[in-house]
Amino acid sequence: MKNKNTSNDTKEDKQTPNKEEAKSSPSNKQKDTSKDKQKASKAEKDDEKDTEAVSETLPQEVVDARRRQFLKQAAVVTGITTVFGYASFAPPRWPMSLKDPDGERGKPKIALKKLPENGFASENKGNVMGIAHGKDLEAMVRGAIDAIGGIRRFIKKGDIVVIKPNVAFERPPALGATTNPELLKILIRVVKEGGAAEVRVADNPIEAPEQCFARSGIDRAVDVAKGRIYIPSHDDFRILNVPGAKLIEKWPFFWKPFIGATKVIGVAPVKDHNLCGASMTTKNWYGLLGGRRNQFHQDIHTIIADLALMMKPTFVLLDGSRVLFQSGPTGGSLDDVRDGNTIVASTDSLAADSFGWDELLRRKSQQRPGYLDKGAAMKLGNPNWKQVPHKRIQLG
Numbered sequence: 587m588k589n590k591n592t593s594n595d596t597k598e599d600k601q602t603p604n605k606e607e608a609k610s611s612p613s614n615k616q617k618d619t620s621k622d623k624q625k626a627s628k629a630e631k632d633d634e635k636d637t638e639a640v641s642e643t644l645p646q647e648v649v650d651a652r653r654r655q656f657l658k659q660a661a662v663v664t665g666i667t668t669v670f671g672y673a674s675f676a677p678p679r680w681p682m683s684l685k686d687p688d689g690e691r692g693k694p695k696i697a698l699k700k701l702p703e704n705g706f707a708s709e710n711k712g713n714v715m716g717i718a719h720g721k722d723l724e725a726m727v728r729g730a731i732d733a734i735g736g737i738r739r740f741i742k743k744g745d746i747v748v749i750k751p752n753v754a755f756e757r758p759p760a761l762g763a764t765t766n767p768e769l770l771k772i773l774i775r776v777v778k779e780g781g782a783a784e785v786r787v788a789d790n791p792i793e794a795p796e797q798c799f800a801r802s803g804i805d806r807a808v809d810v811a812k813g814r815i816y817i818p819s820h821d822d823f824r825i826l827n828v829p830g831a832k833l834i835e836k837w838p839f840f841w842k843p844f845i846g847a848t849k850v851i852g853v854a855p856v857k858d859h860n861l862c863g864a865s866m867t868t869k870n871w872y873g874l875l876g877g878r879r880n881q882f883h884q885d886i887h888t889i890i891a892d893l894a895l896m897m898k899p900t901f902v903l904l905d906g907s908r909v910l911f912q913s914g915p916t917g918g919s920l921d922d923v924r925d926g927n928t929i930v931a932s933t934d935s936l937a938a939d940s941f942g943w944d945e946l947l948r949r950k951s952q953q954r955p956g957y958l959d960k961g962a963a964m965k966l967g968n969p970n971w972k973q974v975p976h977k978r979i980q981l982g
Contacts (some may be wrong), residue, residue, distance in 0.1 A: 588766060589691055589825050592956070593632035598947035609904070611796075613905030620725075622934075623677075623742050627638055635789050635937050647839070659914060663718060664708035664742075670906040674711045676954055678967045679712045682847030684854070686947065693708070696825050697824075697825075698825050698826070698827040698836060699824045699825065699826050699827065699839065699841055700826070700827050700939070701826070701844070701896070701897070701898075704832070704898065705850075705897065705898020705899065706848070706849050706850040706898060706899055706900045707898050707899070707900060707933065708739065708740050708900055708901070708933065712933075712975070713932070713934035713937065713967070713968065713974050713975070714734045714735065714932070714933055714934075714975050714976065714977075714978065715733075715734065715930065715931070715932040715933075715934065715937050715938060715941070715971065715974050715975070715976035715977075716729070716730040716731065716732070716733025716734040716930070716931040716977050716978075716979070717730065717733070717928065717929075717930050717931070717941065717976060717977070717978040718730040718928065718929045718930075718931075718979050718981055718982055719735065719792040719927055719978075719979070719980050719981065720927060720937060721926050721927055721982070722982060723766070723768055723769060723772065723907055723929075724772045725981045725982070726907075726927075726928070726929040726981055727769060727772045727773060727776065727929055728772075728776060729901070729930045729979050729981050730930060730979075731776065731901075731903075731931045732929065732932050732933035732972065733877045733977040733979060734901065734932070734933065734977075735914075735977075737776050737779060738778065738780050738781070738902055740780070740849065740900050741781055741782050741849060742780070742781055742867060743781035743783075744781065744782075744783045744846050744848075745780075745781065745782045745783060745849045746783060746784045746786070746847050746849070747771065747782045747784070747785050747786065747847070747848070747849045747850070747851065747900075748786045748788060748843050748847045748849070748851070749770070749774065749777070749785060749786070749787050749796065749813070749845060749850075749851045749853060750787075750788060750789060750848045750850065750851070750852045750853070750870060750871065750873065750874065750899075751764070751765035751770055751787065751789060751853050751854070751870075752765045752789065752853075752854045752855055752865075752870050752873065753765065753789040753791050753795075753798045753799055753804050754789070754791050754792045754793070754796045754798070754873060754915065755791065755792060755793055755798060755802075755915075755916050755917075756791075756793045756794065756798045756801045756802070757801060757802060757916070757917060757918075758802070759802060759803050760886055760920060760923070761910070761917045761918065761919070761920065761922070762855055762857065762908045762909065762910035762917055762923040763855070763857065763910060763914070763915060763916055763925060764798075764802040764804070764855065764906050765802070765804065765853050765854060765855055765905055766855065766905050766908065767768070767779075767802060767803035767804050767806065767807035768807065769853065769903070769905050769907060770787070770804060770807050770808065770853060771807040771808075771810055771811045773809075773851070773853060773903065774787075774808065774811035774812070774813045774938075775811055777851070778811075778812070778934035780862070782849075784818055785811075785812075785813040786813065786814050786815075786847070787804070787808045787813050787815050787816065788818075788840060788843035789817075789818075789873045789874075790818045790840045790856075790873050790874060790875070790876065791873065795817050795818055796817060799817065804934060808913040815842040816840075816842060818840055818842075818876075821842075822841060822842035822843075823838040823839060823840060823841060823842075823876040823877075824838070824839060824920050825837065825838060825839070826838070826839035826841070827926060828892065828895060828896045830964075831895055831896065832885075832888050832891075832892055833882055833885065833888055833889050833892050833894040834875065834882075834889070834892050834893075834896060837875060837876075837877060838875065838876030838877040838957070839874055839875065839876065840873075840874045840875075840876060843870075847898040850897065850899045850900055851899060851900055851902065851905070851974055852870050852871065852897070852899050852902040852935070853870075853902070853903040853905055854866055854869070854902070854903075854904065854905060855905045855908070855910065856905065856906050856909045856910070856926060856942045856946045856947060857862060857909075857910040857914040857915050858910055858911055858912050858913065858914030858915070858922075858947065859914045859915045860914065860915070861883055861886045862887060862890060862955050862956075862957060863943075863948075863949075863952075863954075863955040864914075864939065864942065864943055864952055864955055865914060865915045866904055866935075866938065866939040866942045866943075867902040867903075867935040867938050867939055867942075868890050868893055868894050868931075868935045868936065868939055868957065868961070869890050869893070869957075870902075871893040871894075871896060871897045872889070872890070874896075874897070886957075887955065887956035887957040887960055888957075888960065889919065889962045890955075890957035890960075890961075890964075891957050891960035891964060891966070893900075893959045894935060894936065894957075894964070894966040894967065895961075895964060895966060897947065899935070900932055900933075901932060901933050902931070902932055902935050902938055903929060903930065903931055904928075904931075904932070904938045904939070904942050904946075905929065905973075906926035906927070906928035906929060906930060906931065906942065906943070906946045907925075907926055907927065907928070907929065908923050908924070908926055909923065909924055909925070909926040909946050909947065910922055910923055910927055911923070911924055911948070926946050928945075928946060930942070930972070932974075932976075934967040934968060934974055935967060936962060936966060936967030936968060936969045937962050937967055937968050937969065937970075937971040937974040937976075938971070939955075939958060939969070940954065940958055940969040940971040941971045943955065943958075944971070954969065
């Protein structure tokens with residue numbers, strides 16, 4: 587009997603679940619889920635009714651405005667996506683392309699400097715040249731300038747004048763590789779007599795600047811004449827834009843002395859030059875360039891023609907007080923130098939240089955330097971100096 591009762595009890599246990607098990611049975615869960623779905627469906631229908639009710643209460647213009655706003659936002663997103671897609675895949679040279687294979691486009695843009703469009707030339711049109719011969723240096727300087735109209739034709743009261751001598755090498759004056767310091771001293775005084783408020787003297791020598799200014803005697807001459815020397819430093823250079831130049835269209839230039847300048851005068855010695863034949867007033871502007879300018883020696887006549895394009899001075903003085911007729915441009919021996927006893931003032935540097943080639947270097951029978959013809963082709967002057975109005979005077 588015990589065994590039967592036990593068996594029956596066991597069957598009852600298996601067939602009759604307790605209340606908790608009944609609650610969690612699958613059939614009950616399905617019922618609960620069905621009820622939840624019915625509730626959710628009813629809630630959604632209620633929301634739809636509420637939305638329809640709200641929509642029915644909104645004016646049509648509000649609905650239209652919201653639609654337009656949506657379309658605008660969609661258009662903006664589409665436009666931005668299109669632009670970025672184009673910029674990402676456009677070739678490097680195309681506008682707005684993000685491709686920069688050599689890194690050049692990523693470099694910061696450098697502000698370019700420009701000299702006055704017409705340079706520093708006098709308002710009086712027409713080139714002239716004055717040639718003074720003699721042994722009195724001051725008389726020759728004043729005589730040559732007077733022959734082209736006098737200093738007051740070119741310098742006005744209040745002018746800030748930059749004078750560019752040749753101080754390229756650490757040489758004493760007697761060797762003829764640099765501008766005669768006595769001539770420079772006289773010129774500064776004459777310019778001040780014309781009314782200049784300030785006279786600046788500037789060059790970027792090939793050799794150490796301070797030593798060059800000292801050994802050449804230029805620093806002492808400027809100090810005595812109450813001028814101001816500009817010794818170049820790295821921060822004094824800016825990129826100069828020279829439209830039309832072949833080699834220096836955008837090149838570092840000794841900019842600081844030219845800030846506020848109103849007139850410019852070049853004063854250069856007459857020198858033999860192993861590369862271009864001669865170094866005179868036009869080649870003198872080479873001393874205003876910075877950067878790796880020695881590379882231009884490979885195309886020397888083109889760079890000198892570019893210099894004539896770069897700088898249009900008020901006038902130039904060709905220092906023929908002594909002539910470095912051989913072993914130029916550096917010289918090194920008194921045997922390379924002879925007296926020239928001549929000063930030339932000119933508003934045309936090509937004419938002045940041509941005169942120096944013919945009569946001071948005494949090479950009239952030789953082919954003249956190529957830069958003279960290159961400059962003439964660019965309409966920067968007339969190398970046929972006899973065709974330029976000129977006055978020649980002999981002084982004691």
